[in-house]
Amino acid sequence: DTAVSQTPKYLVTQMGNDKSIKCEQNLGHDTMYWYKQDSKKFLKIMFSYNNKELIINETVPNRFSPKSPDKAHLNLHINSLELGDSAVYFCASSQHSSNTGELFFGEGSRLTVL
Amino acid sequence: AQTVTQSQPEMSVQEAETVTLSCTYDTSESDYYLFWYKQPPSRQMILVIRQEAYKQQNATENRFSVNFQKAAKSFSLKISDSQLGDAAMYFCAYMNYGGSQGNLIFGKGTKLSVKP
Numbered sequence: 134d135t136a137v138s139q140t141p142k143y144l145v146t147q148m149g150n151d152k153s154i155k156c157e158q159n160l161g162h163d164t165m166y167w168y169k170q171d172s173k174k175f176l177k178i179m180f181s182y183n184n185k186e187l188i189i190n191e192t193v194p195n196r197f198s199p200k201s202p203d204k205a206h207l208n209l210h211i212n213s214l215e216l217g218d219s220a221v222y223f224c225a226s227s228q229h230s231s232n233t234g235e236l237f238f239g240e241g242s243r244l245t246v247l
Numbered sequence: 248a249q250t251v252t253q254s255q256p257e258m259s260v261q262e263a264e265t266v267t268l269s270c271t272y273d274t275s276e277s278d279y280y281l282f283w284y285k286q287p288p289s290r291q292m293i294l295v296i297r298q299e300a301y302k303q304q305n306a307t308e309n310r311f312s313v314n315f316q317k318a319a320k321s322f323s324l325k326i327s328d329s330q331l332g333d334a335a336m337y338f339c340a341y342m343n344y345g346g347s348q349g350n351l352i353f354g355k356g357t358k359l360s361v362k363p
Contacts, residue, residue, distance in 0.1 A: 164349055166349055168351075173355070174286075174336060174355070174356050175353070175355055175356075176338065176351075176353040177353070178349075178350050178351065181349050181350065189349070189350055221290060223292060225292075225349075227349050229349075233280075233297065234280035234282075234297065234299075234342050234344070235282075235294055235297060236294075236349060236351060238291065238292035238293075240289070240290055240291050241290040241291070241292075243290075
């Protein structure tokens with residue numbers, strides 16, 4: 134079983150549409166994240182949730198809204214998609230109390246906005 | 248704000264040889280983590296090696312080792328006996344200890360090619 138799984142892995146859509154990417158982790162971790170990797174491969178954190186509570190919210194347009202129904206799931210909903218939203222979005226998880234600092238990443242979801 | 252710099256956009260190594268990837272960072276914190284992640288063409292982000300700043304001993308994981316120079320804020324990755332499967336993007340990353348854990352700050356990456 135994949136520890137951190139994201140769906141869909143590929144998503145092609147038109148400008149203006151609304152789309153969601155789902156993420157689930159089966160590691161029993163209490164903290165989940167969304168990272169964005171742009172076309173130049175640069176990775177940057179977008180959000181993090183600890184036990185369903187938002188703890189990091191970087192400068193991200195309001196069109197992006199994370200939703201955490203439980204601590205094993207963190208979904209990313211994007212409204213009114215723009216061309217610049219095209220990127221690979223990575224979900225990750227960790228155990229906040231762990232002293233390793235290690236994050237476990239999903240395989241990424243490549244979003245292409247036409 | 249913390250920053251991570253990888254000054255080598257691309258590197259190449261002959262199979263079975265050794266290569267060193269450079270990374271420098273800037274922080275005013277004394278406790279933090281440093282990481283090297285590997286991203287092969289499959290896109291999966293794979294942790295290669297981790298270093299806690301309070302540990303003076305350099306971390307090693309099989310063929311992978313780091314040279315951690317805290318005063319110089321340098322954290323290079325050495326890959327020994329390079330294999331074809333080592334070809335990937337390598338990202339150096341920094342994380343504060345405590346506080347906003349999980350907020351990894353990445354460098355821009357180094358693309359490593361391995362020649363047979």
